[in-house]
Amino acid sequence: MKNKTNKKPLYCTIFPECYKNNLKLWECPSFLFLVTGVITIIVMIATYILTNIYTSPEFVVFSVIAITIILIIAGYLITQGVGRITEAKLTAEREKKKTESIVMNLSDGLLMLDNAYNIILLNPCAEKYLGIDKKQIIGLKTFGKEINKFPNLKKIINKIPGSPTDLKTIEENILIESPEKRYLRITTSPVYDNRRTFIGFVKVLHDFTKEKEIENMKTEFVSLASHQLRSPLSSLRWLLEILLRGRIGALSEEQTKVLTQMNESNDRMIKTVQDLLNVSRIEEGRTGLELSLTDFNQIVDNAIKDVNAQAQKKQIKINFEKQDIKKAMLDPEKIKIVVQNLIDNAVKYTKEKGEIKINSELKDNKIFFSVKDNGIGIPEVEQEKIFTKFHRSKNAKLLSVHGTGLGLYIAKKIVETHKGKIWFASKQDQGTTFYIELPTNIS
Amino acid sequence: MPTKILIVEDETALLYALKAELSQNDFEVIEAIDGEKGLQALEKQIPDIIILDLLLPGIDGFEVLQRIKSKPEMKNIPVIILTNLGDKESVEKGKKLGADDYLIKTDYSLEEVINKLKSLVNKTKK
Numbered sequence: 001m002k003n004k005t006n007k008k009p010l011y012c013t014i015f016p017e018c019y020k021n022n023l024k025l026w027e028c029p030s031f032l033f034l035v036t037g038v039i040t041i042i043v044m045i046a047t048y049i050l051t052n053i054y055t056s057p058e059f060v061v062f063s064v065i066a067i068t069i070i071l072i073i074a075g076y077l078i079t080q081g082v083g084r085i086t087e088a089k090l091t092a093e094r095e096k097k098k099t100e101s102i103v104m105n106l107s108d109g110l111l112m113l114d115n116a117y118n119i120i121l122l123n124p125c126a127e128k129y130l131g132i133d134k135k136q137i138i139g140l141k142t143f144g145k146e147i148n149k150f151p152n153l154k155k156i157i158n159k160i161p162g163s164p165t166d167l168k169t170i171e172e173n174i175l176i177e178s179p180e181k182r183y184l185r186i187t188t189s190p191v192y193d194n195r196r197t198f199i200g201f202v203k204v205l206h207d208f209t210k211e212k213e214i215e216n217m218k219t220e221f222v223s224l225a226s227h228q229l230r231s232p233l234s235s236l237r238w239l240l241e242i243l244l245r246g247r248i249g250a251l252s253e254e255q256t257k258v259l260t261q262m263n264e265s266n267d268r269m270i271k272t273v274q275d276l277l278n279v280s281r282i283e284e285g286r287t288g289l290e291l292s293l294t295d296f297n298q299i300v301d302n303a304i305k306d307v308n309a310q311a312q313k314k315q316i317k318i319n320f321e322k323q324d325i326k327k328a329m330l331d332p333e334k335i336k337i338v339v340q341n342l343i344d345n346a347v348k349y350t351k352e353k354g355e356i357k358i359n360s361e362l363k364d365n366k367i368f369f370s371v372k373d374n375g376i377g378i379p380e381v382e383q384e385k386i387f388t389k390f391h392r393s394k395n396a397k398l399l400s401v402h403g404t405g406l407g408l409y410i411a412k413k414i415v416e417t418h419k420g421k422i423w424f425a426s427k428q429d430q431g432t433t434f435y436i437e438l439p440t441n442i443s
Numbered sequence: 444m445p446t447k448i449l450i451v452e453d454e455t456a457l458l459y460a461l462k463a464e465l466s467q468n469d470f471e472v473i474e475a476i477d478g479e480k481g482l483q484a485l486e487k488q489i490p491d492i493i494i495l496d497l498l499l500p501g502i503d504g505f506e507v508l509q510r511i512k513s514k515p516e517m518k519n520i521p522v523i524i525l526t527n528l529g530d531k532e533s534v535e536k537g538k539k540l541g542a543d544d545y546l547i548k549t550d551y552s553l554e555e556v557i558n559k560l561k562s563l564v565n566k567t568k569k
Contacts, residue, residue, distance in 0.1 A: 223530040227498060230527035231454060234548035238460035241553045247463045270549045277529070 029081040036074040043067050109184075109205030111156070112191070115198055117142045119157075129205055130156070131179035152176055156186055156203065167198065173208075183212045222280045229273045236266045268402055275406040278337065279389070282413045289331040289417055291441070296367055297322045297360055299332065303340045304358070307347045316347060316354045323361035328440035334414045335438075338422075341407040342371045342434045348403070349396060349432070350375030366420075367438040374431035383426065387412045395428065445471040446564055447490040451481035451507060452525070453499050457548070461494070464553045468561070478502040482510060485517055492564050495542070497526040497533065505536060512541045521567045523560065 015030045025031055047063050103110055109126030113119055118141050122134035130152040140146055142157045155174055167190035176182045185206040193199050240263045242248060244256065251259070304318055311318055346356045350373045357372040378386060382393040390405040397403075415422040418438055426432035448470050452458050455476075462472045473490060475481035477500050481493075493511070497504035504524065512518045524537045524545045537545045543563055546556065 219530070223528065223533075226529060227527045230529075230547075230549045234527060235454060235456035235460070237549065238464075238553045239456060242460050242463045245464075247467060273549070 026077070029078050029085070032074055032078045032081060036071065036078075039070055039074070040067070043070070108207070109203075111203040111205065112200060113142065113157070113203070114200040117157075117201075119153075120200065126205055129176065129182060129184060129207065152178070156184075156205070181209070182207050183209045222277065226273060226277045230270070233266060233270050233273065237263070237270065240266065272404050275404045275410065278410050279406055282410060282417075289334065291329045291331055293327040294330040294332040294335065295327055296325050296330065296335070296369070296438075299336050299339050300343075300358065300360060300369070303336070303343045306340065307343055311347050311356075314347070314350070314352050314354070316350055316352070316356060318343075318347075318356045318358065320358040320360075322359075325360060325362045325367055326440070326442070328367060328438065329442055330418060330438065331414075335418070338411040338414050338436065339369070341411045342436075345407065345434075346371050346373040346375065346432075349373065349399060351399075362440070365440050365442070367436075367440060369436045369438070370433055372431065372433040377428040377430050377432050378424070378426040379428045383424075386424065387422075445469050446492065447471050447473065447488070448492050448494065448560070449473045449475065449481065449484055449490040450494045451475045451478065451499065451504070452494065452496040453477060454496075460553060461556075464557055465560075468557050470560075476500075478504065478507040481507055485511065489516065489520060491520070491567070492560060493520055493522045494525050494560070495522055497524060497528050497537070505540060508537070508540045508542060519567075521563045523563065525556065 015025075015028050043063065043066070047060075047067075050063070051060065103121070103123050106123055106125055109129045110121065110123040111119065111126050112121035118139055119137050120139075122130075122132070122137060126132075127134055130150070132150055132153060137150060137153065140150075140153075147154050147157070155176070169187065169189040171185060171187050174184050174186055176184055185208050187204045187206070189202055189204075190198060191200050191202050240259055243251070244259050244263065300320060300322070304320060307318075343356075343358070350356060354374050357370075359368075359370045359372070361368050376395050376399055378393055379395060382391075385391045386393070387408050389409045391409075392403050392405040412422050415436055415438065420436060420438035422434070422436050424432055424434045446469065448465060450458060450461055450472060452461070452474075453476050458474055458476070462474070465472050473484050473488070475484050479501055481495075485493075495504045495507060499507075504526065508522060508524070511520065511522065518541075521543045522541070524542045525548055526533075526546075527548050529547050534545050544559060546559065551559075
């Protein structure tokens with residue numbers, strides 16, 4: 001945002017109180033005094049000249065009346081102007097007191113810096129959070145050496161948002177250890193006066209320690225809950241495995257069938273727990289991405305390998321047309337979840353002897369990925385809900401009972417966290433194509 | 444010569460499954476159902492490899508790992524953490540304390556776990 005200053009008209013330099021109190025030229029007392037003076041002089045000269053020309057008494061009376069009227073009007077305008085100035089000053093005083101009271105009683109900390117980055121304001125809440133008396137730091141130069149005496153303050157004032165010609169509002173989280181441990185969210189905004197002149201920065205300090213504690217408790221709970229759910233599931237998984245391998249004696253065909261079905265149920269439960277865990281992690285919101293240089297095509301290749309057995313059972317042909325894509329800055333674990341989900345769905349919702357076409361390419365520094373199947377498609381009425389939590393289309397449920405309805409919800413969240421896009425085109429009984437676009441974050 | 448493996452795991456079902464599969468793969472299993480018993484077993488004999496669960500009664504797996512790595516005669520034994528604790532912090536902590544691998548039980552079949560054990564033992568032998 002560029003610093004806009006209105007061009008100061010010439011009269012504002014000559015009549016400074018005009019400028020200060022936002023008065024128009026004809027409201028300005030000094031101007032009126034000047035005009036009155038000039039008119040009086042003109043009228044006096046004119047009267048003198050004219051009385052030498054016109055000697056009639058009516059003329060003299062007329063001129064006196066004219067002068068009086070002009071003086072009365074001028075006087076009235078002057079008093080109006082003065083009155084307005086006084087009122088403006090009183091209103092400003094009242095507003096100032098009101099603002100002061102708000103600032104003093106704010107439940108968040110407030111700090112203000114002038115345009116030379118010196119501290120000009122510290123409200124009581126900020127004093128409490130930082131453990132500093134405002135008398136100690138008002139006027140303190142933030143880039144001087146004295147700020148080292150106040151480490152908390154230094155932590156908070158170490159950044160200027162944007163450059164001097166491009167100021168913006170920034171938010172950052174900081175941990176303060178003393179006088180009390182607090183998590184503070186600091187929002188720094190540039191401040192302009194009513195003429196758009198940059199006058200300084202204001203920093204709001206918001207204490208979110210309680211929210212952080214709740215967040216930590218939630219994370220801990222999810223972690224323990226997922227452990228408690230997974231423990232019996234992993235026992236079942238391995239016990240079924242050794243049974244199916246005949247380690248505890250040979251099995252009849254019927255027994256093998258039953259145990260295989262138990263194994264499949266168990267696998268589905270394990271996947272559901274994983275999905276719920278992913279949803280919980282994603283909904284935490286502030287969990288960031290762990291970006292690293294990732295080979296996208298490799299992730300696709302691995303996902304295709306994982307579904308190979310299932311695809312072969314259904315005699316589904318999978319064709320991957322890949323373009324050479326350089327390594328991109330992505331979170332590989334999370335992108336793996338997305339790619340796996342799309343490819344798994346394609347196989348799940350395509351009938352026997354179907355065909356899946358997978359495509360990846362690099363365009364405009366973005367990765368474009370698509371999975372096209374000729375399966376059951378998504379009915380139009382279900383299409384707008386496709387990315388919602390726990391949603392499963394009716395025709396999907398008819399084809400296979402498996403599925404949590406969380407896969408696409410998770411996929412969309414992951415893609416969007418990467419600042420990418422996900423969308424699809426589908427027609428019932430004809431097939432579906434899912435598309436993803438991901439920025440590579442590499443120039 | 445069968446490979447000696449110490450398993451520190453409190454869930455009997457898992458211990459049973461692991462033992463059944465490991466004995467078929469030329470492993471000699473030493474069991475410990477908690478951390479203390481695990482450390483005691485280590486005092487008696489040094490195995491070729493250790494499987495360590497994290498959530499144990501008494502001292503937890505991290506504590507056990509720390510103690511193993513602090514003793515010169517034990518610190519070179521390869522350790523695989525086998526747990527269902529999947530949060531990022533635990534994984535980082537396990538790796539930092541010196542675990543050679545960190546596996547989430549539900550992510551692997553028994554066969555895959557055995558393969559990982561075998562390859563780690565072979566790597567250490569070299």
